[in-house]
Amino acid sequence: MTTPLIELQGVSRSYCQGDTTVNVLNDIHLRIEPGEMVAIIGASGSGKSTLMNILGCLDRPSSGEYRIRGRDVAQLSPDALAALRREHIGFIFQRYHLMPELSAVGNAEIPAVYANRPRQERRRRAAELLDRLGLAGKHHHRPAQLSGGQQQRVSIARALMNGGEIILADEPTGALDSSSGKDVLAILTELNRQGHTLVIVTHDMAVARHARRIIEIHDGRIVADTRTDHTPLAPPLPPGAAHPRRGRGAQLVDRVRESLHMALKAMNAHRMRTLLTMAGIVFGIAAVVTVVGLGEGAREQTLRRINFLGSNVISIYPGKDFFDEFAGSIRTLVPADAAALARQGYVDSVSPELGTSAPLRYRNKAANVDVIGVGESYFRVRGLALAEGRPFTQQQVAQATTDAIIDDNARRTLFAATGQSPLGQILLLNTMAVRVIGVMAADTNVTGYRSDRIHIWLPYTTALHRLMGQQHVNGIVVRTRADIDNAAAERAIEQLMLQRHGVKDFMLFNDGKIRRSVMKTSMTFSVLIAMVAMIALFIGSLGVMNIMLVSVTERTHEIGVRMAVGARRGDIMQQFLIEAVLVCLTGGVIGVLLALSGGALFSALAGDIFPMVTSWPAVSGAFLCACAIGMVFGYWPARNAARLNPVEALSSE
Numbered sequence: 001m002t003t004p005l006i007e008l009q010g011v012s013r014s015y016c017q018g019d020t021t022v023n024v025l026n027d028i029h030l031r032i033e034p035g036e037m038v039a040i041i042g043a044s045g046s047g048k049s050t051l052m053n054i055l056g057c058l059d060r061p062s063s064g065e066y067r068i069r070g071r072d073v074a075q076l077s078p079d080a081l082a083a084l085r086r087e088h089i090g091f092i093f094q095r096y097h098l099m100p101e102l103s104a105v106g107n108a109e110i111p112a113v114y115a116n117r118p119r120q121e122r123r124r125r126a127a128e129l130l131d132r133l134g135l136a137g138k139h140h141h142r143p144a145q146l147s148g149g150q151q152q153r154v155s156i157a158r159a160l161m162n163g164g165e166i167i168l169a170d171e172p173t174g175a176l177d178s179s180s181g182k183d184v185l186a187i188l189t190e191l192n193r194q195g196h197t198l199v200i201v202t203h204d205m206a207v208a209r210h211a212r213r214i215i216e217i218h219d220g221r222i223v224a225d226t227r228t229d230h231t232p233l234a235p236p237l238p239p240g241a242a243h244p245r246r247g248r249g250a251q252l253v254d255r256v257r258e259s260l261h262m263a264l265k266a267m268n269a270h271r272m273r274t275l276l277t278m279a280g281i282v283f284g285i286a287a288v289v290t291v292v293g294l295g296e297g298a299r300e301q302t303l304r305r306i307n308f309l310g311s312n313v314i315s316i317y318p319g320k321d322f323f324d325e326f327a328g329s330i331r332t333l334v335p336a337d338a339a340a341l342a343r344q345g346y347v348d349s350v351s352p353e354l355g356t357s358a359p360l361r362y363r364n365k366a367a368n369v370d371v372i373g374v375g376e377s378y379f380r381v382r383g384l385a386l387a388e389g390r391p392f393t394q395q396q397v398a399q400a401t402t403d404a405i406i407d408d409n410a411r412r413t414l415f416a417a418t419g420q421s422p423l424g425q426i427l428l429l430n431t432m433a434v435r436v437i438g439v440m441a442a443d444t445n446v447t448g449y450r451s452d453r454i455h456i457w458l459p460y461t462t463a464l465h466r467l468m469g470q471q472h473v474n475g476i477v478v479r480t481r482a483d484i485d486n487a488a489a490e491r492a493i494e495q496l497m498l499q500r501h502g503v504k505d506f507m508l509f510n511d512g513k514i515r516r517s518v519m520k521t522s523m524t525f526s527v528l529i530a531m532v533a534m535i536a537l538f539i540g541s542l543g544v545m546n547i548m549l550v551s552v553t554e555r556t557h558e559i560g561v562r563m564a565v566g567a568r569r570g571d572i573m574q575q576f577l578i579e580a581v582l583v584c585l586t587g588g589v590i591g592v593l594l595a596l597s598g599g600a601l602f603s604a605l606a607g608d609i610f611p612m613v614t615s616w617p618a619v620s621g622a623f624l625c626a627c628a629i630g631m632v633f634g635y636w637p638a639r640n641a642a643r644l645n646p647v648e649a650l651s652s653e
């Protein structure tokens, strides 16, 4: 005796309901040979569908053995069962179970999609099957545009898509009027004649009579098994025609494209919900990009504002602190202090500094200007660049020459109209004639510099002796060596000054320290608001997860149908993940666009107060973030979907 196609040995199926177990199937023994057409008949609730689900590998027996071609089904993994369904079994359900958003062709081809058939081939086969089943011209109709009989024929096409060696039909005519029912039965009979093995479940004897063998089931037991037709069976179909294998890359591309297509359809079917979900991501991403951009803008502006604070610059001023009311009368800070500091190993460069104001005249122009007396190292200490000319030399300072360096304001006020170079021109400062030897760069900014005034630098000797008639200076600026710790240098300077003066009649002002603390504050603020934005994004992400969970619950039935026609767990997972990522990515793109256009508007309106910088790392980071959110927050719902039990999923409506 050959191995039967289907063999059940002592199969039982029971359900636990509270404390009691309900035995739905009891000790079923059944053999079905290839090419048979079997009707299973019984009253409602007798266990027909339960038996059918076990035959279709959607459900497993509680006890007993089920073999297909001698292979024990109990040993197979969920994906192996999916492969079995996909390659060998075709289902026809009472309620058709078509995907409402797909066309007839789209529905018929689903099993071939999961079997990785090339797109063109499966489209052609789907079209052929539909034509053969009398649906020519209806290829692109949605299920809602088809009659019940037509929908059932689409589902027959789907069952035949991958060969349909075994066709399991559960009340295939139950929802149809008698004439469509007859048509469907005729098709099924014809399929059996071509070699398909058919099992039809029905409660209707008129339907059962079409079969060659009628099995009667009552309260989960087989009570009769009658052969009504003894004519020889048609030669059975060869088992699952092998299909040419395609490269993994092509398979992957095709699967991702199908998933993408499905995701778009699903998103389109729930437009409002998708939009609302997206809104969370849109605003989250927009908030992150905006906040990072504003933070970066504010940081750049702060940097520009504290630019004059050199990182290694320490200034010395007279007075024991800022509130010393006698600071003005202290005369102990002298150029010799600067000279002593210059000899210290930790010092890079030093310059005395003193300031006053004086009237300036050039031709017919006159202005009251700020005069700054400096040493030859001043420009190095302060990190200042000249636009034209040269800084003072040691000799010029030593000899107190009447050379001057002017700022850009002076150049514009005095020389812009004439168009001639200021270099070599003679200006009258107070009563002293000075020669311009240099022009400072336009972006000059130092402590005490006012952009609305004209500034002129002189050798400090000249300023002291020829302009102000005093011996002491207003300050000494020190640049410490870059490789020396700033705080240690500050302590050393303090010690030296204390030694020289005997009393603490000076104070130190550490540019670097202030610069660092301002930077740190601005950084802290940026991090803080970025965190708030991240929280917004996180809440948006929770929304995505929430909606995906709802979506999985809502589409449980669809998932069941996909599993019945052979989707692997991975396929279901991929579909939902892609959907989540797609929602997040689209939201991300809109969010970034929103942030960029908002930023442009903001810059146009309030750019000087709060400039926004488009930070491309933040933008690309936002995209990655959106993808990651889709993956991470879509994972759990997708996994839930993939782990659904096919029978339970199918029976949920």
Ligand code: ADP
Residues within 6 Å of the ligand: 015, 017, 022, 024, 042, 043, 044, 045, 046, 047, 048, 049, 050, 051
């Ligand atoms: P039929 O298809 O013959 O009408 P079914 O196989 O659908 O019958 O169901 C047989 C019996 O099993 C019914 O009494 C039904 O209530 C019970 N049953 C089916 N599925 C479940 C389940 N998941 N949990 C508990 N009882 C079930």
Ligand code: MG
Residues within 6 Å of the ligand: 048, 049, 050
């Ligand atoms: Mg049933």
